Amino acid sequence: MTPTITAFEQSPDRGRGLARDMRVRWALEEAGQPYAVRLVSFSEMKKPAHLALHPFGQIPTYEEGGLALFESGAIVFHIAERHPGLLPDAANGRARAITWMFAALNTVEPPILDRGIAMILEHDKPWFEARLPVLDERVRVRLGELSRRLGAADWLDDAFSAGDLLMVTVLRRLSGSTLLDEYPNLVGYVARGEARPAYQRAFADQLAVFTAGDASRGRNG
Amino acid sequence: MTPTITAFEQSPDRGRGLARDMRVRWALEEAGQPYAVRLVSFSEMKKPAHLALHPFGQIPTYEEGGLALFESGAIVFHIAERHPGLLPDAANGRARAITWMFAALNTVEPPILDRGIAMILEHDKPWFEARLPVLDERVRVRLGELSRRLGAADWLDDAFSAGDLLMVTVLRRLSGSTLLDEYPNLVGYVARGEARPAYQRAFADQLAVFTAGDASRGRNG
Numbered sequence: 001m002t003p004t005i006t007a008f009e010q011s012p013d014r015g016r017g018l019a020r021d022m023r024v025r026w027a028l029e030e031a032g033q034p035y036a037v038r039l040v041s042f043s044e045m046k047k048p049a050h051l052a053l054h055p056f057g058q059i060p061t062y063e064e065g066g067l068a069l070f071e072s073g074a075i076v077f078h079i080a081e082r083h084p085g086l087l088p089d090a091a092n093g094r095a096r097a098i099t100w101m102f103a104a105l106n107t108v109e110p111p112i113l114d115r116g117i118a119m120i121l122e123h124d125k126p127w128f129e130a131r132l133p134v135l136d137e138r139v140r141v142r143l144g145e146l147s148r149r150l151g152a153a154d155w156l157d158d159a160f161s162a163g164d165l166l167m168v169t170v171l172r173r174l175s176g177s178t179l180l181d182e183y184p185n186l187v188g189y190v191a192r193g194e195a196r197p198a199y200q201r202a203f204a205d206q207l208a209v210f211t212a213g214d215a216s217r218g219r220n221g
Numbered sequence: 222m223t224p225t226i227t228a229f230e231q232s233p234d235r236g237r238g239l240a241r242d243m244r245v246r247w248a249l250e251e252a253g254q255p256y257a258v259r260l261v262s263f264s265e266m267k268k269p270a271h272l273a274l275h276p277f278g279q280i281p282t283y284e285e286g287g288l289a290l291f292e293s294g295a296i297v298f299h300i301a302e303r304h305p306g307l308l309p310d311a312a313n314g315r316a317r318a319i320t321w322m323f324a325a326l327n328t329v330e331p332p333i334l335d336r337g338i339a340m341i342l343e344h345d346k347p348w349f350e351a352r353l354p355v356l357d358e359r360v361r362v363r364l365g366e367l368s369r370r371l372g373a374a375d376w377l378d379d380a381f382s383a384g385d386l387l388m389v390t391v392l393r394r395l396s397g398s399t400l401l402d403e404y405p406n407l408v409g410y411v412a413r414g415e416a417r418p419a420y421q422r423a424f425a426d427q428l429a430v431f432t433a434g435d436a437s438r439g440r441n442g
Binding site for chain 2: 075114
C-alpha cells in the first residue's frame with residue numbers, strides 16, 4: 001500500500017527543503033518507497049479533518065491503510081523500522097542511531113528553532129539586538145559539542161542512518177545564518193547529506209511543489 | 222546485566238522529579254527492571270569521561286554491557302522495546318505510541334522549555350514582562366491542542382504507554398506555573414501518571430538522592 005503524506009500547499013521556506021515533509025520525503029527516497037503527497041493550506045491544517053490526523057495542526061502526516069501517524073521523527077522512524085538503509089541491523093548500533101534521532105530533535109533542534117522563531121517574530125522588538133547574541137551562543141554550545149563528537153567522521157555513528165538524516169535537516173535550519181560556518185566539519189557533514197541521491201530527489205520534489213504553484217500534484221501524488 | 226544510569230549529584234529541581242533521569246527511572250520501574258545509579262556533579266558532566274558517554278554533557282546516560290546511550294527519549298524507547306508494559310504489541314498501536322513519544326519531546330516540550338529558560342535566565346531583563354505573555358501563549362496553544370485530543374480519555378492512545386510517560390514528564394515541567402490548571406483534563410492526566418506505583422517508586426528514589434545529600438548511593442545503586 002502506497003502511503004500518503006501531507007505537505008504545505010505554500011511552504012513558508014519557498015521550497016528550500018526546510019519544511020518537515022522534507023525529512024519524510026528523504027527517508028522514503030532512501031528506502032526506495034513510492035508515496036503520494038496531499039498538499040494542505042494553512043487554513044485546512046487547522047480544520048477538523050486535518051486535526052483528526054494531526055492534533056497539533058501541522059504537516060507532515062503519514063497515512064497507510066488504517067494507520068495514521070504524525071510527527072516527522074516518528075514517521076521517519078516508522079519508515080526506518082520497515083525498510084533497510086536507515087538503521088543498522090546490529091542491536092547496539094540500531095539503539096545508537098535511534099539515540100541520534102532523539103538528540104537531533106530534542107537537544108540540537110530546540111535552540112536552533114528558538115533562534116528561528118525570534119528571527120521571525122521578534123526581529124522588530126526593542127530587545128531583539130540584546131537577545132540575539134544569547135540565542136546565538138545557545139546554538140554555538142550545541143554545535144561545538146556536536147562538532148567535537150563528529151570529529152573527522154563522515155557520519156555520527158559509523159554508516160549513514162536515520163539519526164544523520166534528522167540531524168542534517170536540523171542543521172539546515174541554520175541556512176539563513178553564518179553560525180554553521182564556524183564548524184567546518186559540520187558544514188561538510190551537511191554537504192554529504194545533501195549530496196545523497198535520495199536527498200536530491202526529495203529536495204527536487206518539494207521544490208517542484210513551490211515552483212509549479214500547482215496544488216493538485218507533487219511528483220508522486 | 223543491570224544497567225547503570227546517571228543522574229545529577231545535586232539536582233537543580235531539589236528532587237521534584239523534573240530532571241530527565243526521572244523519565245528513565247519511571248520507565249525502568251514500569252518494566253520492573255533493577256538499575257544502578259551513578260551521580261555526577263556539574264563539573265564532572267563537562268569532563269572527557271562523561272562527554273564520551275554523552276556528547277552534550279548532560280544526564281541521563283544509560284550503560285548496559287557494551288552499550289552506552291544518552292537522550293532520555295532514546296533510553297525510554299530502548300527500555301520500552303525490550304520489556305512489556307510500555308508499548309502495545311499490535312503494530313499500529315505501537316507506531317502511534319511512538320508518535321506520542323516524539324510529539325511530547327519535539328512539539329509539546331519546546332515551548333514549555335523555552336518558557337522555563339526565560340523564567341531562569343531572563344527574569345531580570347527589561348523585556349521579561351513583555352515577553353512572558355508571548356511565551357505563555359505559545360504553551361497554551363499546545364496545551365489546548367493536546368487537551369482537545371485527550372478529551373475524556375485516560376491516556377493518549379488507549380492504554381498507558383511510553384508516549385504518556387514522556388508527555389506527563391513534559392507537562393510536569395509547568396509545575397511552577399498555573400498554565401496547566403486552565404486544562405482540567407490535562408491536570409487529571411498528569412495526576413493519573415503520578416498515581417502509578419512505578420512513578421511513585423521512581424519519584425521517591427530521585428527525591429532520596431536530594432534529601433540524603435549522599436552522593437554515594439541511590440536506592441538501587
